[in-house]
Amino acid sequence: MDDQAREVGHLMLITPERVFYAGLLGRPRERCPGAFHVYVAIKGGLHLATSDGRESYGDLVVTMPNLRHTIASDYRSAICVAIEPESVRVGALESYARQLMGAESQVFADRIRAAYAALARRQYSDDLSNAEFDIMCFGQALPQRVLDPRVVRAIARIGKFSGEPVTAADCAADASLSPSRFLHLFKEETGISFRSFRAWKRARHLLHFANQDINLAHLAQDIGYPDSTHFSHSIRRFYGLKPRAIFSGSRDLAIYHSSGSFTAAAAS
Structure with missing residues (x-):
């Protein structure tokens, strides 16, 4: 260091x-x-x-x-x-x-x-x-994006990482839209496909646990990866490192969490 x-x-x-x-x-x-x-x-x-x-x-x-x-x-x-x-x-x-x-x-x-x-x-x-x-x-606040309330709800669901992985069909039903219409709305509002967005948020969620002594296979399952191979490939794509390397390099890392304000700006 x-x-x-x-x-x-x-x-x-x-x-x-x-x-x-x-x-x-x-x-x-x-x-x-x-x-x-x-x-x-x-x-x-x-x-x-x-x-x-x-x-x-x-x-x-x-x-x-x-x-x-x-x-x-x-x-x-x-x-x-x-x-x-x-x-x-x-x-x-x-x-x-x-x-x-x-x-x-x-x-x-x-x-x-x-x-x-x-x-x-x-x-x-x-x-x-x-x-x-x-x-x-x-030194300045970045201008906040205003999102469609249905997309805000979908993002919040993705961010919970509890229970079964959130699907586009789930979010479409919650928004009272067909899956195809919801997927179009989501990409139009966020600039990225639902699947790609969910994949990134899943990999980002790993950061919360990076300094813990934890079973990586169990963690992968808990945050929605279908198997360890998919988990490893996804993490390497986003971070350029294997999951084990991330955890190995984070042993002395102090991790703090702040609740912040999760995409509260929704179009009325």
Whole structure:
């Protein structure tokens, strides 16, 4: 662990629509997470290569949701801030990426490092809202997306991860729509298919347990994977690491949870 990581510790704060992670990146293998990612170096710099041919080096780099990329750090530890795209107004993330990588890139990097130190001292509330999280990390709140109430309910159902896996048919029935009409509505509102959205949220839910000594086969079943092979393939696709590697590298990781405000903005 590098000097600053030792000083404030490896940690992860998880809210329903935000994640702040400071810890090991693991080997630089291709990953394709479903969230908007802002990577910040704790020391040195970061090397980013994306599937669309972009390569960059700096102490702050940004990737859009569902973009395959490889990230490597000069030091073993780095900071990653993740934002769920369905929680932000359409087009805002593209605009914000340009701002983060623009003339004030260093200011944003320093602010995120300061947020790291503040989180290590537990200087946040247990019900940290999206706006409070954004202000802590970026100095401003990102504009919230307003979703159809039927899609809001479906997202909430997916996010419970209890009992049988949520299906599109279940959500369609709840919305009083045919499955095909519901699937169209869901993609129209969120910008991603129901199946892809559910797969990402399932993989994201794994983060809550990353520092626990837990049976991975049982965990896979509990959060809705049909078998261990599917579980391993899915996690590697999103994170570039096998589940066992994630858990092995998270033994010293302090994980904090904040209830936040789960996509409360629904069209009336």
